[in-house]
Amino acid sequence: MTNPNMTDDQERTDLSEAEAQLGKPRGGARPGAGRKPKWQQASTKVMRVPEQYAGVVRALILHLDETQDIRHGYAPATSERLPTRSITGRAQYVQFTVSPRDEPREVQEELKL
Numbered sequence: 001m002t003n004p005n006m007t008d009d010q011e012r013t014d015l016s017e018a019e020a021q022l023g024k025p026r027g028g029a030r031p032g033a034g035r036k037p038k039w040q041q042a043s044t045k046v047m048r049v050p051e052q053y054a055g056v057v058r059a060l061i062l063h064l065d066e067t068q069d070i071r072h073g074y075a076p077a078t079s080e081r082l083p084t085r086s087i088t089g090r091a092q093y094v095q096f097t098v099s100p101r102d103e104p105r106e107v108q109e110e111l112k113l
Helices: 008-022 051-066 105-112
Strands: 082-085 091-094
Touching: 051 082
Parallel strands: none
Antiparallel strands: 082 091
16 A cells, blocks of 8 residues: 655655565566466477468367377267368368377287287
């Protein structure tokens, strides 16, 4: 709470003295501070994408995340058709399909046991 009889300089001095007494300066790096990553299990990379493709690229990433647990023996997962435009402006639809890769022979043998 500010005192109406104090000048701005006096208030700043009081604040600096209070900080010095606490021993906690303002600002700077602190453990646990900052924005938390959206993608917890993977590192990220900055990439420039044409504006008209930004939504499609985001949809691809979300589709890959949603279908990460597809394993051998599961049916492929196909996204909905997404309307977009080409660089030249032609109307297009994009659709993503994620299929399980064949398991390595060692895993196939373990599954048969």
